[in-house]
Amino acid sequence: MTRPEDRSRRRPKIADVAATAGVSTATVSRALSNPGLVGEATRARVMDAVEVTGYRINSAARDLRQRRARSLLILAPNLSNTFFGTIFAAIQKVAGEAGLAVQISDSRLESSRLATLGHDGRTDAIVLLDGALDPEIVNGWRLPLVQLCEWNEDYDAPAITIDNAAAARLAVDHLAQLGHRRIVHVEGPPDNVLAIHRRAGAQAGATARGLELTLLPGDFTMESGETAARRWAAMTPRPTAVFCASDECAFGFIAECAAMGLAVPADVSVVGFDDVDFAGRFLPALTTVHQPRAEIGRIGAERLLAALEGGRPLGPRAEPVPTRLVVRASTAAPPTTSPRPKQ
Amino acid sequence: MTRPEDRSRRRPKIADVAATAGVSTATVSRALSNPGLVGEATRARVMDAVEVTGYRINSAARDLRQRRARSLLILAPNLSNTFFGTIFAAIQKVAGEAGLAVQISDSRLESSRLATLGHDGRTDAIVLLDGALDPEIVNGWRLPLVQLCEWNEDYDAPAITIDNAAAARLAVDHLAQLGHRRIVHVEGPPDNVLAIHRRAGAQAGATARGLELTLLPGDFTMESGETAARRWAAMTPRPTAVFCASDECAFGFIAECAAMGLAVPADVSVVGFDDVDFAGRFLPALTTVHQPRAEIGRIGAERLLAALEGGRPLGPRAEPVPTRLVVRASTAAPPTTSPRPKQ
DNA sequence: CTGAAAGCGCTTACAG
DNA sequence: CTGAAAGCGCTTACAG
Missing domain, CATH: 3.40.50.2300 (Response regulator)
Structure with missing residues (x-):
């Protein structure tokens, strides 16, 4: 299958094809890029020559010219x-x-x-x-x-984006419908435009639903979710649900809960944002706002x-x-009893 | 800050710089790419002209020429x-x-x-x-x-790779050292070179350690891990540890264990392969072979x-x-009692 | 140290 | 329908 002579031959250019076909380079160019401009017989000769020489266009040259x-x-x-x-x-x-x-x-x-x-x-x-x-x-x-x-x-x-505020409201609405009354929002970086819109949406949703919303600082990272989980655990009474500004943050929050002996969603419901590939594979699978990337x-x-x-x-x-909330296993109705103490 | 006239001006080329500086394009080219070849004063004039015109090289043209x-x-x-x-x-x-x-x-x-x-x-x-x-x-x-x-x-x-067989042995050795005697290997796709080498390494390791190794089919996906988990759960006696040919597969195995009410590593130790970004964030964090990507x-x-x-x-x-095994939370000594029955 | 000229490999008005 | 020629924007022997 390997044709060793190919290895040594230099790369053919349009002039080689033209010489082989006995036409000008202009005609080769036309035959290749705009066949309608070239006569039937000529075109066939050019195509043969292309085959024989193994010619392939040099895009870099064409692009420069164009x-x-x-x-x-x-x-x-x-x-x-x-x-x-x-x-x-x-x-x-x-x-x-x-x-x-x-x-x-x-x-x-x-x-x-x-x-x-x-x-x-x-x-x-x-x-x-x-x-x-x-x-x-x-x-x-x-x-x-x-x-x-x-x-x-x-x-x-122009920007192609979702409506981050509306998407955040979806998350808060979901928690409200499950029966949660006190919720936490773990924010993104203070000066980030996404974080600002998501927080605004969460606040608007909480106000509309009459929920008590506590803001906790964050920066979209897993570590900030872990920190937030410890802060949340220290609150009395503990809010029963958390809306994190990113999935990563939610993963960190859940991991730290596990480390503290608290279960999701039994002890606290958690919602993320983005629906990264991993969100559905996490344990528990994460309820989150889908960004149609x-x-x-x-x-x-x-x-x-x-x-x-x-x-x-x-x-x-x-x-x-358009965006949507993907409901998975990390959210449920709030515990009917008060949250279990740290064991 | 915006200079509106810039918006309408066409992109300057090397000839514009040459005209402004009162030199040839050759000199401009040299001053820019090989300043040592150009006289001090000329170079300064060229640099001024570059500044004045806002010239930036057209890489496409340079690349074609070169x-x-x-x-x-x-x-x-x-x-x-x-x-x-x-x-x-x-x-x-x-x-x-x-x-x-x-x-x-x-x-x-x-x-x-x-x-x-x-x-x-x-x-x-x-x-x-x-x-x-x-x-x-x-x-x-x-x-x-x-x-x-x-x-x-x-x-x-040439290929830049790890030694997949040796890496697989690392995983098996780790399980042996923890005290596991009967282990499962969930394979990758049958015709995949990586899968073949990893299986060979696992087999060699098991033989060297005198372990009983059972092979289960897989294809690197999460779904194949889930299927393997059900097969494993049906085995009697159940092997106490599993080495999956990929992290994805291990995630699926663990998720299905959770669905069946079995815990990792309490009921079964699980090792993955690759150490993808997510491996450390999984619950439990996954013990896996690190591929230094x-x-x-x-x-x-x-x-x-x-x-x-x-x-x-x-x-x-x-x-x-070189590769290494990253030991995390998904592996532990085998249960001292026989595995808990499906609840 | 500097410039005129050729050329990288194409395409495309312009003629005929 | 086809070709000769110019040109895309550079670089680089070749002279001087």
Whole structure:
């Protein structure tokens, strides 16, 4: 199967095909990219020559000539974060089908390197998963750009997001319906836009339902959930339910409860936010607000492609992507007796 | 801060800088990429002109001229798999510092599209995370290529992996030391190289320790772990420990035990394989074999860079990356009494 | 130390 | 329908 002579032959270019077919490079180019412009017989000769030479187009050369990169850049603060994997996959699917490459980079670079990424002629459009970059740099890129999940008002670009406040209300409503009257909200980082909206939604929901809501600080991490669990356990009376601003935080909260000998949901109901891949596999499986990450990624990529193809601007902020609460095993009615003491 | 005139100005090119500085484009090019070749005063004039015009190099043009892409392509069977995130991050870190872009693509494309990826002049080297691609396609790419974690003997490329058999022995040795005498191994997919090596290691370890080893089929998924748990529960006498070929499988095994009213590690000790991010957060935290994914990614990227810079070949298969067992809460000494019956 | 010219591998008005 | 020529924006022998 291996043809050893191939190994030594240099890569054929369009001129080789033209020579083999006895036509000009212009004709080869047309036959390949716009066959309708070329005569039947000529086209056949060109195709034969392509076959014979093993020619494949050099996209880099074509792209330079056409002054485009056929490439999307995804910028995320932490490429290893499992939250982003699904989004990458969705974007790559849409982009790949349209013939665009997908480039990924960490967004937490020193500013000159970061700025360069949007200015080096190797990217047509940008997907931003980080709301904490310098707006001057972001707005300095003259490329179509969308923000996903998180956003920054100072970026001059539309954002594809859920309605985080409404989503948080879903969580609080669920707890209220189960019969909980006193609940805790473990917040995200104080200055984070998602955290602010989720807290606002939780507060609005609690007020509307006449619930007593206690705020505990957090930062989306598992550790902050553990800390919050200890604080919660020290409260008297103990709220019977907790709404954490992220799944990670909820995992930490539950793990610390287990360490303290308290059970979820028997002693306390816990709701998370995001519905990361792992939420359904946790023990107990986590009740949480689903962020449709695949859909957000798909919509973002499609809007970018539309802007690229149509030469149209991206348009304003999109309407929120619908979300929903996924009820699993970590929530239940409040204990009828007072919570069991620490054993 | 926004300079509105910037918005309308077209992107400056090297000729604009040359005109502004009153030198040739060759001189601008040299001043930027090889300042030592240019006179002090000229260099200063060029730098001023760069500043004034806001020039940034067009990498696409430079790359075409230099006949390279300054880009690495990562191919993975499933971009959303959390297993790969850490590897992406490690590769991007190494590549980014060397000025290379990182492109990602799903490797499960129809073959013509897949083949094109390695032939379109937009990639200098390939990182392969999939051992199930057509060897003819893979070997047809005339680019430096490394396989990571998984490998295929038919690919003409080195693989950076752990010694899966030795790693599996670590797991079995641990269970033996805890006092387990009868253990189960839940296998991976029958034709998967990793599964084959892990099983062989488990068998060798069991033989060396004089343990009784029962094999149960699996395929690395959580569902297969659940199925295995039911099979295990039906065995008499029940083995007191299980070594699963993947963490996912172990999560499923444990979840199904919980559903059956059996506790880990009280009723059965469970060991996984991989040490995915979630392993330490599971309840109970999972004892597992650590696959150093960040290091594997780093080593792979570094070897590729070395081959690219030196023009040297990649060399043969690398020696295995060291691994270790991470002991957490899911393993303990076997129950002294016979296992509790299903309640 | 600097410039004129060729060229990376394509595409695309412009003629005919 | 086809070709000669220019050009995408750079870099790099080759001269001087």
